[in-house]
Amino acid sequence: MSEYIVEMKHITKKFPGIVANDNVTMQIKKGEIFALLGENGAGKSTLMSMLFGMYEPDEGEIFIRGEKVHIHSPNHATKLNIGMVHQHFKLVQNYTITENIILGIEPIKKLAGVIPYVDIKNANKKISQLSKEYGLEVDPTKKIEDINVSLQQRVEILKMLYREAEILIFDEPTAVLTPQEIDFLLGIIEGLRAGGKTIILITHKLEEIKRVADRCAILCRGKLVDVLDVKETSTQKMANLMVGREVSFETEKKPAHFKEVILDVSHLTVKNQDNFEVVKDVSFTIKGGEVFAIAGVSGNGQVEVADAIAGLVKVSSGSIKLNNTDITNYSIRKRTLEGISYIPEDRQAYGLVLDFTLAENIALKDYYKEPFCKNGILDKDEIVNYGNSLIDKYDIRSGQGSNTIVRSMSGGNQQKAIIAREIELQSPLMIFVQPTRGLDIGAIENIHNMILRERDNGKAILLISLELDEIMNIADTIGVIYNGQLLKIADAKTLTTKEVGEFMMGVKHE
The missing domain is CATH 3.40.50.300 (P-loop containing nucleotide triphosphate hydrolases)
Known part of the structure; x- marks a missing residue:
């Protein structure tokens, strides 16, 4: 045998x-x-x-x-x-x-x-x-x-x-x-x-x-x-x-040059469907040129913070200001137009329309604007051309290029499509929730470099990740969330992985 x-x-x-x-x-x-x-x-x-x-x-x-x-x-x-x-x-x-x-x-x-x-x-x-x-x-x-x-x-x-x-x-x-x-x-x-x-x-x-x-x-x-x-x-x-090439495990990061405050979250409270507070009186700011990362064990309210800023969940109390404009009660589209890019945690439920083509998904946030739409009529050629340019730029791999139905693509390439679409909006605030989940080491290296490039171009970056190594590697400022509360906000250089882990588990307090 x-x-x-x-x-x-x-x-x-x-x-x-x-x-x-x-x-x-x-x-x-x-x-x-x-x-x-x-x-x-x-x-x-x-x-x-x-x-x-x-x-x-x-x-x-x-x-x-x-x-x-x-x-x-x-x-x-x-x-x-x-x-x-x-x-x-x-x-x-x-x-x-x-x-x-x-x-x-x-x-x-x-x-x-x-x-x-x-x-x-x-x-x-x-x-x-x-x-x-x-x-x-x-x-x-x-x-x-x-x-x-x-x-x-x-x-x-x-x-x-x-x-x-x-x-x-x-x-x-x-x-x-x-x-x-x-x-x-x-x-x-x-x-x-x-x-x-x-x-x-x-x-x-x-x-x-x-x-x-x-x-x-x-x-x-x-x-x-x-x-x-x-x-x-x-x-x-x-x-x-x-x-198929030499891979670096360390991300090269230039010194941060902070600019004006872009995002100001003040006393934010969010309740879930059962009327239970999942985010409790959270306050923080993010400046242009800053990567602000929220670290925490899954289920401690970090995703709800991001969803509240992006408009996916309702704010119970507190305020959210983007470039000094109060957007607390804005619709999702109005927030996008005001300047928010959002890479969600669940790519299939919130990031993509699975039965649309890759080109259609890439144009999802701009399809109603010129050059993709003229006098209320979609220009399919423009949508496909734009899709092709981003497929090349971000190395999105698929069987039939921009005509590929997104459902048939690998999870990692679905994620690349969302990141390409959101970065190309060139919003002043970019929210990345679990951006490298399910990605290989080469794609992770590329995405970290993209995030840092946008930060160096003066964007405010909110990063939410369960990967502590990722946070320690690319964050300028770290906020640690536990049971819906931000227990600690500090310069990333002043914190060790062990300290962040202790705050994440709720065993260490200010």
């Missing part, structure tokens, strides 16, 4: 205008954590989607446990004991955890031996036991819409385990998690390997690969570059191979 549980030989997959995988061959051993590393759009998810039966290869062969297979659907993959946790979860929001896990393989009983019904009671019990066995505790009766992202991910993992998967594919599993949740998940993945499972980890986070993976395959623009032993390979070498 073969020592490899998975073998993919000479796999090629083409989409209109793009070769996603080009003659890729890789072999994965039973019981190892095998990482797939590559830039956004390198072909990682496409390759694993073929292993899970979502696509079929145009060329090449797949072997499972030494036997050649033709995986024609996810159901077929499940029968071969293959499971996959997708980057964007596949859950029904108004179903319970149990209903999501058993969907398609519902345990049926018969009432009085005649009337069939789904045995939810026993399914709840089984899922509760399974969740405890793997350290993935959940309440099986809760609805998906009522639980946070990290619990939703647990549900996806339990879906695989309930179906007795032996080969577990994780597609960018840490992209939406806090540092604490990432630590927990990596511990779970190590535990699954210890239990005899084979793990395939799609990621571009080098430190996670170094921590848990045994071997890693590096893809670049659809081609397999190398398969490396993780213990014997530096993160610098991995990064260089992944991007």
Whole structure:
């Protein structure tokens, strides 16, 4: 019998205008954590989607446990004991955890031996036991819409385990998690390997690969570059191979030259749908030429601060001034025209119209102005030409250029499209919420440089990030938020990572 549980030989997959995988061959051993590393759009998810039966290869062969297979659907993959946790979860929001896990393989009983019904009671019990066995505790009766992202991910993992998967594919599993949740998940993945499972980890986070993976395959623009032993390979070498050039882990930052105050937030309070204060009496200013970063553990009100400034949530009390103009009650469009660019946390819900083309999404905030619109009629050629110019300028990769439907693009390239659109507005205030979430090391380097370039051009930058290293690397001023309150505002040079972390956890106060 073969020592490899998975073998993919000479796999090629083409989409209109793009070769996603080009003659890729890789072999994965039973019981190892095998990482797939590559830039956004390198072909990682496409390759694993073929292993899970979502696509079929145009060329090449797949072997499972030494036997050649033709995986024609996810159901077929499940029968071969293959499971996959997708980057964007596949859950029904108004179903319970149990209903999501058993969907398609519902345990049926018969009432009085005649009337069939789904045995939810026993399914709840089984899922509760399974969740405890793997350290993935959940309440099986809760609805998906009522639980946070990290619990939703647990549900996806339990879906695989309930179906007795032996080969577990994780597609960018840490992209939406806090540092604490990432630590927990990596511990779970190590535990699954210890239990005899084979793990395939799609990621571009080098430190996670170094921590848990045994071997890693590096893809670049659809081609397999190398398969490396993780213990014997530096993160610098991995990064260089992944991007195809020398990558710098440090961002070069010129000294700041602050100008006039552009944003003045005074005694801001925001309430959620339950009338609970999620932002409590927050005050700060941002000057032109300044990167002001808000650090905090997820869920402490930092996103609501950004949303209130951008107009996505209502202000309960306090004021927001932009260039001395009170915009507290302005509409979103009026704020945009006044001078706000906004890169939201949830790119798919708030940043893009997924079924529009790339060009249409890039023009979303300007489509009603000349040259894109004349006498109320859209000029499609102008929209496409503008889209093409930004695709080249910001290296946005897609199968059919400006005509690509955005839904079909990789998450990282969707993010690049939003950042391109918002930076090109040249607003005096630019708000970046989790701008590098889900991006590879090369794209992160580029975005940090873009942010600093705008800051050097005199823009006021509000950065909200869960990545403490990112904040320490590019912020001029740091505000630390805990439980809706800004506990500390200080020059970034006067704070250590340890101090910021203590404020974030609420264990240190002024």
